[in-house]
Amino acid sequence: MNDETTFLVLRQTDYKENDLILGGLSPEGQVSFVGKALKKTTSKNAYACQLFSECVIQYDRKPDKDIYLMKTASLVNGHRPLREDLDLQIVASVIAELSLKVQNGTDLFEMTKKAFQELEKKERPFTVLSLYLSDLLKREGNQPMVDACVRCGNTKGIVAFSVEDGGFVCADCAKLKYAKPFETEDLKMIRILVKGSMENLEKIPVEAEKAKFARLLLDHLIYHTGIRLISRNFFDTWYPED
Ligand SMILES: [Zn+2]
Incomplete structure (x- = not known):
């Protein structure tokens, strides 16, 4: 047969x-x-x-x-550009490893293929990674809370993101326990990426094209799913924290 x-x-x-x-x-x-x-x-x-x-x-x-x-x-x-361009290779490696370590499903093939096709355009590798992560988080039911403070529900004065708590944190709550501070513009981009999807990549502002947003979503996914990624080390070495 x-x-x-x-x-x-x-x-x-x-x-x-x-x-x-x-x-x-x-x-x-x-x-x-x-x-x-x-x-x-x-x-x-x-x-x-x-x-x-x-x-x-x-x-x-x-x-x-x-x-x-x-x-x-x-x-x-052959998706050759993904092997020839180091930036694309690092992002593709993270996507490839993730798609083999998340919960299995018939949706993964098309999700990953679409991510590779978008990556190959060489325009917005970090946005592609962020949206891939965003779609995985929705799939796993682990979307970060980005409509209000995850600790107190306050919708005003958001200043930080707490991976541990799983979302935005207001200034009052940020005083009590560590959360990573972000500028208002950055928080806006994080919210857009969390709400976004690979399906509407072209609607995502160019300001979202930053390694730090992809890293934050990666941190969130790793923390809340316990997935261990080998390719994470390459990503952090090549794109150090800014
Ligand atoms: Zn709060």
């Missing part, structure tokens, strides 16, 4: 001497393939299986398994 699926390559793990295990997304959700001899230069399938590529994989589906032996792979879209 020949089964076939579209597949986004999001993780490559060494396996035996010449093989790779590919982790990624199909339209049905998270799935892995063992790619025999993918590390050999003579491999016919290696080109289609590079990191961040979208390909069509032939394999034999077996019940109750989530890792399969790959037979052939053919390229659909």
Whole structure:
């Protein structure tokens, strides 16, 4: 039996001497393939299986398994800019790792593919990451509170964001317990990103294109879901706190 699926390559793990295990997304959700001899230069399938590529994989589906032996792979879209531009690579790595660590679902494939397509335009990598995080937070039911102070409900005098409490904090409450201070303009952008979605990327103001907003949403997601990200270290090294 020949089964076939579209597949986004999001993780490559060494396996035996010449093989790779590919982790990624199909339209049905998270799935892995063992790619025999993918590390050999003579491999016919290696080109289609590079990191961040979208390909069509032939394999034999077996019940109750989530890792399969790959037979052939053919390229659909290599998403090459994501491997060639360091900024894009770092953001794509965070998105790729997240999409394999959040709760599985049939929506992840399109979400991640759309994020890669937007990233490739090289215009607004941080906005793409922020909106991806924003959509994940809605999906996980962990949206930050950005309509009022998360501690007292006050809608006036918002001056900070508390990751621990999960949202905006007013000046009075910020005196009692640490919350990260932000300028009013920044708080406005954070609110727009939290309410926004990848679907309305073009409506997001250009002022939202900052690493610090993506970092804040990432902090919030990590704190409230307990997900551990390896790519987080690269992100923090490359885009130090401002
Ligand atoms: Zn308050």
